[in-house]
Amino acid sequence: MSDEIEIDTDDLEHRMKGAMASLKHEFASLRTGRASASMVDPVMVDAYGTMTPINQVGTVNVPEPRMVTVNVWDKGLVNKVEKAIRESGLGINPQTNGTIIMLPIPELNEERRRELTKVAAQYAESARVAIRNVRRDGMDQIKKAKGNGMSEDDVKFWETSVQELTDTHTALVDKALEGKQAEIMQV
Template identity: 70%
Template sequence: MSEFEIDMDALEKRMDGALNSLRNEFASLRTGRASASMLDPVTVDAYGSSMPINQLGTITVPEPRMVLVNVWDKSMVNAVDKAIRNSGLGINPQMDGTILRLPIPELNEERRRDLAKVAGQYAEHARVAVRNVRRDGMDQLKKAKAAGMGEDDEKLWHEEVQELTDAVIKKIDAALNSKQDEIMQV
């Protein structure tokens, strides 16, 4: 090997970060089953800033089609209710004191197709992020070649970066297929 090294660990860590981000986005997609993580992207204007719901109350899933949010501060119940209604999740909370009940309706076929498309968009964003990391790795290679790296070493590193990219994109596609199957399941 030469004295020129490409930091594959850093590239792999960044690509895995894109994959983990995708998995978090998939967890927030509603599939007809209740999940506490479906409220993760919802933020509430509280105490002069934007806060996630889990910092304002306890989120529980007592049954497959129900999510409960027990808001700790009674003055924040209306703000949490408004944030959930405006989130685009298609859920209408029912207030019971400081507890918000979120009944999860059955998904119709059209909504399932829409959610599958959204999952596809999330996956495409992850693929773009991985390709951007790949481009950064290729830029490192160009700089190393300009600094005197041999063609054989460059080709070796190029193949290694490409193999890593292909492997992560394959994982993204597998996660997408799995999520779309879960969404379309009746």
């Protein structure tokens, strides 16, 4: 049998980093009482029969600290963009002025801040699940390699490597969640 069976931990780490990048992107969409162009990034608009990110149907700007504007390029899409923003769960009531949709950012009250910390926790749990799925894939690779003649010592080595990778990325998720929750609760 083969002495040189290896598990591709670089691929596993890359996929775990992808879960972290996705989490950071989702965290950027959570508003913290300040206007940010990235808060509308997750909004998808039904444009021309396909779901399209909002920044591909208009220009997103932050003209003042409590206002985000979306200048829709195609006048026929204004109502669809407005509807997508209303249904996005951002908790923002858009106001339309021609092709410009204004999103006034209300001051966050204590109850809304607590809701947003729960949403952040849900995003973090999704990232943890993604990381655990990558771990499971790695463990499946190890089982397959064991069936192909990998020694018990190598099996233990690779299982430990995959678990350490998982623990490291899970800790990063927890740290990112703590930081985001602190940012949300800051008045």
